[in-house]
Amino acid sequence: MKKFCILTLTHESKNRPSYLKETIDSFLNNTEYDEIIDWFIYINKSNEEFITTCNELIEKYKDKVDFKIVHSNINNGVGYGINRLNELGADYTYSLFLEGDWKCMSPEISGQSKNWLKSSLKLLEENQTVDAVFLRRYINDYESRSTGILGHTNINDSVELELDSLKYFIAPIGSYTNNPLVRRNSSFYNKKVFPLKEFFDENGNPTELKIDNQMYPNWGAAEIEAASVLHCNPNNESNAMTYAFLMWGTHCHIDDLGNQYDHESQSFYEKENTKGCKKYKNGQSTCKFGYYNISPHFCTLCSVDTKPINLVHLFSIESEMLDTLEINKNIWSNDEKVNFVKNYIQNPELNAENFTKYFI
Amino acid sequence: MISFIIPTIWKAEEIYKSIEQFKRVKDKNVELIIVDNTHSDFYDSDPRITVVKCSKNIFVNPAWNIGARLARNKYICLLNDDIYFNYIPLINSFPQFIESYPNLGLIGFNDQTLKIDGELNDDNDKLELFDTTGMVPYAYGCCLFLKKEDYIQIDESYKIFYGDTLLIVSIVDIKRKYMYYIDNIKYIGRVSVSSDPHSEEMNDESPLFSVQYHKLIKYGSDYFKK
Numbered sequence: 001m002k003k004f005c006i007l008t009l010t011h012e013s014k015n016r017p018s019y020l021k022e023t024i025d026s027f028l029n030n031t032e033y034d035e036i037i038d039w040f041i042y043i044n045k046s047n048e049e050f051i052t053t054c055n056e057l058i059e060k061y062k063d064k065v066d067f068k069i070v071h072s073n074i075n076n077g078v079g080y081g082i083n084r085l086n087e088l089g090a091d092y093t094y095s096l097f098l099e100g101d102w103k104c105m106s107p108e109i110s111g112q113s114k115n116w117l118k119s120s121l122k123l124l125e126e127n128q129t130v131d132a133v134f135l136r137r138y139i140n141d142y143e144s145r146s147t148g149i150l151g152h153t154n155i156n157d158s159v160e161l162e163l164d165s166l167k168y169f170i171a172p173i174g175s176y177t178n179n180p181l182v183r184r185n186s187s188f189y190n191k192k193v194f195p196l197k198e199f200f201d202e203n204g205n206p207t208e209l210k211i212d213n214q215m216y217p218n219w220g221a222a223e224i225e226a227a228s229v230l231h232c233n234p235n236n237e238s239n240a241m242t243y244a245f246l247m248w249g250t251h252c253h254i255d256d257l258g259n260q261y262d263h264e265s266q267s268f269y270e271k272e273n274t275k276g277c278k279k280y281k282n283g284q285s286t287c288k289f290g291y292y293n294i295s296p297h298f299c300t301l302c303s304v305d306t307k308p309i310n311l312v313h314l315f316s317i318e319s320e321m322l323d324t325l326e327i328n329k330n331i332w333s334n335d336e337k338v339n340f341v342k343n344y345i346q347n348p349e350l351n352a353e354n355f356t357k358y359f360i
Numbered sequence: 361m362i363s364f365i366i367p368t369i370w371k372a373e374e375i376y377k378s379i380e381q382f383k384r385v386k387d388k389n390v391e392l393i394i395v396d397n398t399h400s401d402f403y404d405s406d407p408r409i410t411v412v413k414c415s416k417n418i419f420v421n422p423a424w425n426i427g428a429r430l431a432r433n434k435y436i437c438l439l440n441d442d443i444y445f446n447y448i449p450l451i452n453s454f455p456q457f458i459e460s461y462p463n464l465g466l467i468g469f470n471d472q473t474l475k476i477d478g479e480l481n482d483d484n485d486k487l488e489l490f491d492t493t494g495m496v497p498y499a500y501g502c503c504l505f506l507k508k509e510d511y512i513q514i515d516e517s518y519k520i521f522y523g524d525t526l527l528i529v530s531i532v533d534i535k536r537k538y539m540y541y542i543d544n545i546k547y548i549g550r551v552s553v554s555s556d557p558h559s560e561e562m563n564d565e566s567p568l569f570s571v572q573y574h575k576l577i578k579y580g581s582d583y584f585k586k
Contacts, residue, residue, distance in 0.1 A: 051403045051413075058399050058415050067415045069399075070430060073407045087429040091513075 004121060005038040005092045007085040010100030012045035012075055013212050017053040019254050020100040024057055027104045028064060030250070032114040037065045040088045041100070042081045046071035077208030078178070079196035079222025086194055089185065094121055098180050102251040109267055110137060111283030111290070112166060112250050119164040120182040123244055127161075130170060131187035131241040135180040137249030139268075140293040143256055149175045150312050154232050154240070158309050167247045169309045172240040174232025178223050180251040181243075191241055192229050196222040247308060248282055248290025260293055268292040277302070277349040288349070297322075300341050302349045317344075361389040361454060362505070364437045364447075365427030367420045369397045372442035374549045379404065381480070385447050393430055395423035421514040421523035428511045436511060438524075440502040443469075443549030446480045450545060453487040454505075457540075461489055465510065465537025466528065468500035475548045489540040496528070497541050502549075510535065 006027075010020050020041070043050050054069045061067075068088070082097075089095045096117070107113055120133040138144035152175035161168045176193050188194040199208040199218040209216040232240040252261075261268050267284055274293040278286040285292050288308055301318050321344055325337060332340070364382065368375050382392050383406055391408045399413040412426055424438050435454070457467065467489060492500075501524030512530045514523045531537050 046403075046411075047405075048403050051401060054413060055399050055401065058413065062415055065415065067399075067413070068418075068426060069413045071403075071411045071413065073405060073409055084430055088426065090429070 001093045002038070002091050004094045004096070005040060005089050006096045006098055007082075007089050008039065008041045008098050008100050009078065009081045009085060010041065010043055011081070011209075011211070012043075012047065013210070016100060017049045020050075021053055021057060022254060023098065023100050023102050023104075024061070024065075026106075027098070028061060030104045030106050030110075030114055031117050033117055036063075038092070039065050039067050040085055041067065041069040042085050042088075043069065043071050044077070044081045045073060045075035075206060075209055075211070077199055077206040077218070077222070078220070079208055079225075080198045080206065082178070082222070083195045083198065086185070086188075092185060094124060094182060095185055096180065096182050097178070098251070099178060101254045102180050103254050103257065104251055105137060105283070106266060107283070109284045110250050111248075111281065111285065112246065113164075115164055116166060116246060116250050117182070119166050120244075120246065123161070123163055123168065124182065124184050126163075127170070127244070129242055130244050131184050131191070133168070133182040133244045133246060134177075135182065135246055135249050135251050136177075137252050137290060139252055139256055139260060140274075140291050141289070141295050141298045143253075144289070144291070144311070145315050145318075149173065149177050149179070150245075151315065152227075152232055153243070153312065155309055155312055160309065161244070168244040169247060170242060170244045171309075172232050173243045174230045174240050176223060176226040176230060176241075187241065191239065193226045193241075197225045198222070248285075279349060297341075299350045300348060301345050303345050304347045304349055306349075361387065361433055362391075362435045362437055362451065363427070363431035363433040363508070364390065364392045364439050365395070365424060365431065366392065366439045366441050367395040367397060367423030367427070368441035369417060370400055370402070370441075372440075372550070374444045375441040377548075378439070378441070378444035379409075381444055381447050382409075385451055387451055389433065390447075390451060391431070391433060393427045395427055397423065419519035421518045421520065422516050424511075424523060425513050425516070428508060428513070431508055434508060435505060436508050438501075438504045438506075440549070443474075443502055443547050444480075445503075445545055445547035449487055450542070456486075457489055457505075461538075461540060463537050464540065465506065465531040465535065466539045467505040468497070468539070468541050469503045469545065469547060470541045470543055471498040471500075473542075473544065473546050474499055475546060476550070478546075478548060480546060480548065487545055488543050490543050492539040492541055496539065500524070500539075500541060503547070506531065510537070 008020070008023065010016050041054070050071060054067070058067050070084070123133060124130055138148060144150070153171040153173045155171060158169050158171035161170055199206065199221055201207050207216050208218040208221055210219045230239050230241055271293070273296055276287045276291070276294040276299045280286055280288045282290040287294055288302065288306070289311055298318065301314055301321065306314060321341065324340070328337070366375065366378065379392070388408065391410065393410045393412065394402070395412045395414065396402060397414050397417040397419070399415065402411060410430065412430070428436055457464065504524060504527065506527065510531050512527065514526055518526065528539065532539055
């Protein structure tokens with residue numbers, strides 16, 4: 001078996017060739033690796049722009065990367081594309097699964113050193129019970145809550161680990177994600193997560209597609225089906241996987257950078273009311289959880305005593321607090337609402353009064 | 361039905377005619393996977409064509425490995441880039457091959473129908489197979505049909521030579537299936553190799569060649585005793 005390769009899926013939507021370029025450029029600018037990297041890319045419906053972009057990347061990185069880029073003229077959907085990539089990577093023990101719309105942030109922005117990949121592989125080699133290293137960097141609490149997988153972890157069984165000056169927490173997880181992962185490939189087959197389900201209609205037309213803003217009926221279904229195979233139940237963890245979460249990740253979703261990120265200075269815009277308590281240092285982030293922008297109310301829930309790995313608990317009390325405020329929206333006075341929020345959390349990181357005005 | 365797999369460095373002009381011939385086929389259940397060992401600018405929007413662009417020349421056998429992994433049909437055809445033929449009668453005859461010939465393992469071409477140049481015609485509506493009965497025709501491996509499930513991933517130390525022989529060993533000797541050749545298809549070309557003829561690995565005296573040869577003898581010793 002060969003040790004390591006990268007598997008990248010992209011597709012025909014607008015801007016995808018430039019996203020792919022940013023994915024590759026940012027990875028290679030912000031990652032140390034001592035060998036030529038084997039990198040497989042599967043393009044779900046290519047075009048001339050993809051051909052040109054990819055050939056430029058091949059030339060640019062000919063001393064660093066051995067690319068094999070599949071230009072398919074049909075978009076057969078996400079599950080199909082990932083399955084083909086997994087087959088191409090079948091001779092490798094580990095793979096970085098990295099879709100073509102993820103930006104690897106610089107050490108100044110992420111707070112992670114460039115040895116994150118070598119460290120992740122070392123972690124997997126030294127900890128045979130760990131199935132994957134999770135690399136996503138959530139930009140803000142909203143993204144983390146709405147698309148995050150932390151809610152599927154069993155934090156009670158988590159352990160913290162420091163390796164090569166990088167911090168991880170390791171926890172069982174009852175879900176699957178197409179977010180950036182350094183995977184122990186065999187685990188995903190042993191746990192029946194792979195192969196992913198492929199979706200076609202009765203005429204053989206693919207149905208797990210999203211092209212620009214047009215979503216087909218089964219968009220995202222392969223990921224959901226794979227997630228349903230896994231269960232993280234304290235009484236029965238036989239179908240759980242174990243992830244090491246790099247705190248707090250290296251890769252941001254390019255589509256979610258939006259107007260929060262200044263591409264010229266390669267850093268996030270900073271607004272005083274979304275910077276949080278500023279007590280921590282996670283690259284450009286000064287938040288305990290590594291967020292660059294934080295909903296003002298979220299900081300009212302964060303206690304000095306809240307450990308970073310208890311983020312999920314924070315989401316649950318956030319939900320409870322927001323529900324209570326909503327239920328009493330027309331009953332309580334503003335003062336009552338402010339008092340409720342101030343009394344909601346003990347020993348807060350930040351004086352709640354500074355933030356209650358933003359959401360009450 | 362069939363996934364055709366062609367590794368190429370675009371030196372053989374026949375590949376362009378081969379692609380033309382492929383595109384004349386109307387059947388949607390065929391695909392052409394071109395493993396482009398030069399990452400050229402070639403692009404064709406035919407939905408049945410997939411192109412794999414490689415950073416460097418990975419040579420023929422590793423290219424077959426990639427093509428076989430990507431193939432979405434039950435049958436694959438490993439095809440030289442320096443020959444072309446009329447795909448239509450071959451595809452029309454294929455269901456008959458599959459049903460009529462017992463324990464079919466491999467189908468190749470017969471050197472007697474190879475032409476250096478000339479025109480193709482559509483005369484051959486019904487192609488016939490003959491079993492090889494211990495004799496493998498010259499140029500047999502320039503076009504090899506087999507079931508995808510019968511394909512073995514070829515050790516990557518075999519770059520150019522012996523990939524076809526290893527397939528024969530694994531399918532005929534190990535799986536005990538039969539080899540056939542197509543007797544009456546006209547095909548045009550030169551039957552060399554798809555990869556760089558000036559590479560070190562093509563040199564019979566190179567250490568790599570020697571290593572490959574001896575490994576093959578060891579691997580396929582039963583086959584060579586016949």
